[in-house]
Amino acid sequence: MSSTGRLSRGVITVVNDSEVPLPVEIVIKRANLDPRGVPHLSNAGDEFLVMPPQALIPPGATQNFRLQWLGEPLLEKSESFFFYVNQIPIKLSGSRHDVQLVFSVGVMVNVAPPRGQPALNVVGNSIVTDKGGRHYPAITVENPTNVHALFPQSVVQVSSGSWSETISSGELAQFIGIGLVQPGHRRRFVLPVPLPPGATSVQCRLQFDPRR
Template sequence: MKTLARIGCLASLLVGAAALVAPPSWADATYQLSPSTLTLEPSGSRSTGSFQVRSTGSKPVAVEIRVTERQMDLQGTETRPDAEDDFVIYPPQILLQPGQVQTVRVTWLGEPNPEHELPYRLIAEQLPIAIDEPEVAVTTAVVRINALYNFVASLYITPRGSSPNIVLESASHQTINGQDALVLQFNNQGTAHKVMTGLHLTLTSPGGQTITLSPEQLRGVSGENMLAQHQRQFTLPWPDGFPVGPVSATIDLR
C-alpha cells in the first residue's frame, strides 16, 4: 500500500505539471546511483550517510528509494526482506529533471550495538509515469505506470572494531553428473564482510602432491563477498593432473 501511495504521489506531481509543459516521453529516461557501497556506524554521527541520484537523460525521471535486508544462502542466492523500519530515507521518492542531482540521506534506526556487521541493500527503482495527451478533449490525463531500471547498492551497518575472519572449513571430492568436482566450504567467522580478492588455494593429496590455484583458476570463488557470520559453498572442476580423492586445503588472501 505504501508503494502504491508513493506512485500516486509522483503521478499527481506529473499530472499537475501536464497543463504547463509538454507531456514527457520516458523511453530514454536514464539515471545513475552512487556510491555503489556505503558503510554506516550503528550509532553517533556516522549513523547517517548519503547517496546521490543523478539524471543522465534528456527527460524527467521518477525514482523510488528503498532498503532491504541482505540474506545469503550457501550458494550465494540473496533474499531481500523489507527493512524500511530500520532506516529513515529522505527523500524516498524523487522527480528528477534532466541533469539534476538529488542527495538521498540514509539514517540507521536499528540496533545501536549489534554484535557484528549487518548487510543491507539500497535499491533505486525507476518509476516511469507517462502522461499522454488524450486524442480528444477530456478533463483528466491518462497515466501509465511501469517499473523499469533498478540500481542496487551495498549498505553496511558496521560496529567499530569489526573485522573479517575467513575460514576454509572443508575441501572435498565429489562426483557430480559423472564429473569429478572440488567442493569448498567457507565460513566468515568474523564480524565484518570480506571480498575474497587475490584468493590462492593450495591442495595437498594424501601422497604429498601439492598444487596452488591462482585467482584466475578460482573464478567463481575469488572475488566473492563473504558476509559476516555467513557460510558459502563453491563447486569447481577437479584440477587437471591432480590425484582424484581425499584432499586437504589451505587458503591465502593476498
C-alpha cells in the same frame, strides 16, 4: 557502514544519463544470504533515515541520497540490507501502443557493530564440473565472528598433488564480486582456476586480511 560514529552515514549517488526526467524512490529490504549467496529478503523497519526518499532527477543530473543509521547503536552483529533505487512509473498518453519499461537497481549496505573483527575459516573443499566438462575447485568458508566478512579480501592457495595455484585478492574480486559472508554463516565459492586433468581431490588454504 558502522552502527556508530561518522561511518553510520553514507551516500548513494544516482546519475540520470537519459534525455528525460527520472523519478525514483528508495526501497529498503533486509537481506539474509544462503550458502550459495542467494539473498532472502524481508521488509526492513525504521533502521535508516533516507534523504530524500524520492526524487525527480533532471536529464544529465546527479542525485545524492543520504543514509543515516537509526537502528541500535550497539549492534550485536552485522546486518545486511539492499537499497533498491526504483524508477517510479509515470502516466502514459493512453495510446494502446505505449510500452513503459522501469528499472530497479539494488545496492548492498552492511552495517557493522562498533566492536569486533571479521575472520574466515575453511570448512570444506570440493570439485565442481562445468557444462564443458572442466573441473574447478570449490571452497566453503565460515565466518565465526559478529562482523560481516568479504571473501575477496583473501588470498587462496589451491593444490592437488604436485600442482598448486595462488589466487590473489584482485582475481577473487573480479570473478566473485563482493563475496559477503554474514556473521555465523557459511558460503561456498567456486574458484576461478581450472584443475589439471585427472585431479580427484583438492585442498584450499586461505589467508584472510580485511585490510585489503
